[in-house]
Amino acid sequence: MVIMKRRHFLQFSTSTLATLGLSQFDIWQKGNRYGQVLAQDTGRKLALLVGVNNYPKLERSNLYGCITDVDLQQELLIHRFGFNPNDIMRLTSDPEDEPPTRKNILEKFENHLIKQAKPGDVVVFHFSGHGSRLAEFDGSTVNDDDYNSTLVTADVGNEPLARDITGRTLFLLVSALNTENVTVVLDSCYSGGGTRGNLVIRSTLNNDRKVSEEEIAYQKDLMKRLNINAEELARRRRDNQRKGVVLASAQGDQVAADASFGDFHAGAFTYLLTQYLWQQPGNVGSAIAQVTPVLNSVYRQTPRVDGQANQPVYFINNRIPPTDAVIIQGNGDKATLWLGGVDQESLDTFREKATFAIVNQQGEVSGEVELVSPRRGLKAEAKLIKKDNVTALKSGMLLQELTRIVPKNLKLNIGLDLSLGKDINKAKQALESINRIQAIAPQKQNPPYPNGVQYIFSRITPAYRQKLQEQSLTKLPDVNSLCLFTEGGELVLESFGNASETVEDAVKRLNPKLKSMLAASIIKKTLNSNSSALDVEAGIYLLDEPGKMVARTATKRHLNNRGNAEEIYSRKVILKKQFQFSVTNNESTPVHFAILLFDSTGDLLVVFPYEWAVAEESMVLPANKTVNVGNPIQAIDKGTGEALIIISKKPLKNAVKTLSALAREQKRDRGTLILRGETRGADEIMGDLLSDLTDVRGGIVVQQATPISNSDTATLSISFDVG
Missing domain, CATH: 3.30.160 (Double Stranded RNA Binding Domain)
Structure with missing residues (x-):
């Protein structure tokens, strides 16, 4: 029996979304109604990307990942969504960019976006940095607590009259755009501050400051240009009469994380969102729904969206195939890669000897590259190893993973x-x-x-x-x-x-x-649902509702699945109800599989196979078959769980034997789990798992590391809540 425990969230007040006049709909309740909607042909694509790492006037308030957020968005917009680099304006704490001061942000928004955008154009405004909140200065209540969330710019200090950019100003700026195809992305929060564990929180300043006269005067000027008064503005905000779509990193009672990903920092929301969009551009609702489980379970934040959730992301109907990396600088047979589409859990496996296929916009392979140096952040150096139809490596070439290198010294x-x-x-x-x-x-x-x-x-x-x-x-x-x-x-x-x-x-x-x-x-480290060539899927369903899955995942790169957005379910397992797993093999040959479940206490359950003595035979899933497996599991308290489904054309008996022994060490009642043989230590997990998954046909021999091919394996993950 798996005991799921309650996850608790820090409670804070108000919401940037609410100050922008955004609705309170539950993304999960509407998930199944999301549909693919074709965007109208667009003209120009304009973006203003703001990332504030350094706050010189605020002691100990610097952030680490906001410039990375801008890099993440810029590479995505250029190479995935077809933006012209000259139409992307950056304001960051990087000395090579213009500084993200209040004056610069407002001027660039007006000159780069408002003055240039025409009907049908696409506009993206992204802000990563600290957030705060201020009391409404004129009594025009939009939120229940009468507060107005703000964007804290690089030149804001502890002065009593705040020079922040308020949500009301941002609402007016967006209203002034001469296009409906507007996307606002906010990776900041507005209460709390400081750190939480090892995470830096993107909020600062207290709430007793007042809106500056400068901000009030600027709002009045915008209202005059838009020919609306304060009452009309308040009504529009309350009634959600605003343009486009807004994506925000957290709910009104949560904060946003500036997170470490090993050798670089980024906003947890921006990184996960852009990584997903390299794989499945889909629509807004689908994108937000897919990144929510990880943000929930790891960072305790639930992203929010308002607007037409069935609109294509950035109002662009994107047909480019799933992509793990892109060449951002090419020179003959050498290139610099951007690994923006690689899953965060497997970043450590992209090191020397890892390989990628070069694909065109139809997904056709034209060559291969191999990494020749250790990854630095999200960049890596590569060389051309198989030319086919490629004469030289060029910026913009799309790449799909072929093999990864799992280091044997993982800790x-x-x-x-x-x-x-x-x-x-x-x-x-x-x-x-x-x-x-x-x-x-x-x-x-x-x-x-x-x-x-x-x-x-x-x-x-x-x-x-x-x-x-x-x-x-x-x-x-x-x-x-x-x-x-x-x-x-x-x-x-x-x-x-x-x-x-x-x-x-x-x-x-x-x-x-x-x-x-x-x-x-x-x-x-072997998770590869985005890049596996196998055609397999897995899901969770309730025993008393066998026709209804509450969560599902599938490989996305197989020809049968290519371009299809992942189906959305609630990912909510009802409290005290029993559930099981479903695994489908759409391949023409049998596969072997195992299912592991990690609960919110950090413990491990080997869901399938049930018993090592019969594991090798029972783990085979015939071609074109679906099986329902796992002793009925009952969640008796609230919490989270993550299921890992390992599927391979090769037997998995070594890894499952070791993992079953490990589960036995938890000293918990594991139902029908019966172990025979010697208990083995965790130090053997790596060797057993990789010996099962290694691509012996690839002929790659790397000292102290093991290559894993996507052609024969798939490791899928399903994160879910119990409530």
Whole structure:
């Protein structure tokens, strides 16, 4: 039985969306009604991209990923949506760009967007940076709490009269555009501030400031040009009479994360959204629905959308095939690649010897390239290894993954919290006695683990316990007890012991849980639903409603699926109802499969096969067949879960044997799970899994790494909520 626990969200006030006059619809409830709508032929495509990393007048308020957000959007708009680079204006903290001051943002919005856009043109405005909120200055209430959310520009300080750009001003600017094809993307928030775990929160400043006279005068000028008064403006905002579509990174009671992805930072929302759009441009509703599960489970934020959710993203009907990377600079047989379409979980596998196919806009292969240097952020160097119809590598060439290289030295990074005090060295030694666990000491900076960690080993302080009390947990850890937190600062349930426990005893107690977390991290390096050539799919359904799936995923690159948007379901498993898994093999030959489930406590359940003794025979799924598997699983409390479905043309008996043994170590009732043979350690997970999945036909031999081909394997993920 899997026990799913409640996830709690930090509570904050108001919403940037509401200040823009946006509706409150539930994205999931409308998910099944999303349809493909063809955009009208567009003329010019204009974009203003703003990323504010540096706030010179605000002490300790700098961010890290906002310039990356602008890079993410720029490469996507140029190479995926056909924007002319000359029609994209950047305002960022990069010295090579114009600074993102209040004056520059307003001037560029007017001169680059309002003055140039004509009816039918496409306009994109993106803002990444801090958000705040201010009281409405004239009593024109739009929100229940009378606040107006703001964009904090690079030159804003702690002055009592705020020079922020308010949501009302942004509403007026968008209203002045002479086109309906407008997309506003906001990766900021408006309350809270500081850090949460190892995440930097994109909000700052207190709420007792007042709107500046400069801002009021600018709004009055815009209203005069639009020929509307304050009453009419308030009515339009309340009635949602605004143009285009708005995508925002979080709900009104949540904050947005500036997250670490190893060797670079980015807005969690912007990175996941743009990565998905390289694969499945689809429509607005589909895009938001697809990135929500990860944002929910990892970063505790739920993105929002308002406008016609069935409109194509950026109002452009895009027919380009799924893309993992693109050449941004080519020179003969050498090139620089942008890896914007690669899944975040598998970024570490794109290193020397990984290969990509060069494809045209019809998906036809014309050559191959191979990485020749370690990845730096989202850039990598490559060389042409198979020419076919390619004479030289050029900017704009689209690439699809062929093979990835899974390093054999993968480790689970555990941050050491300052609350450990004098025991921090003992904690490091105890954790690193577990193979493939690396303990990371905190730095005197924000965030404390700049290269990212998966979890944080901590002691419960009175302050931590007070925050946990606000979340109404059914069981609270005692002060001084040792436990694990997620990178986002959320307690890993069932990870704490008693207050008198030593560091060494706590690590020994957590050993099985850490191993299952390591297993999940390793397996996720093989996630490839976007790039696998197999034609397979998987889903979750309720036993008392067998005809209704609550979640579904499928490979997207197979010829049968190419260009089809992933079907949307609620991804909500009803509390206390039993559910099972469905796996479909659309191939003409049999495949082997296994299903693993990781719950919100960090524990592992081998859902299928049920018993190792019969695993090899039962794991075969015949051609063109669907099977329903897994003992009925009942969620008895709220929480989250993630299912990993591994499918291969080769047997998976080695990996499943090791993982089943690992699940046994959790010391929980696993129903019909019966193990025979010796329990094996987590250090063997990597070797067993990769020995099952290795592409021996590829002939690639890389010291200290293993190549995995997309032609024979598919690892799918389904994240879901219980409630």
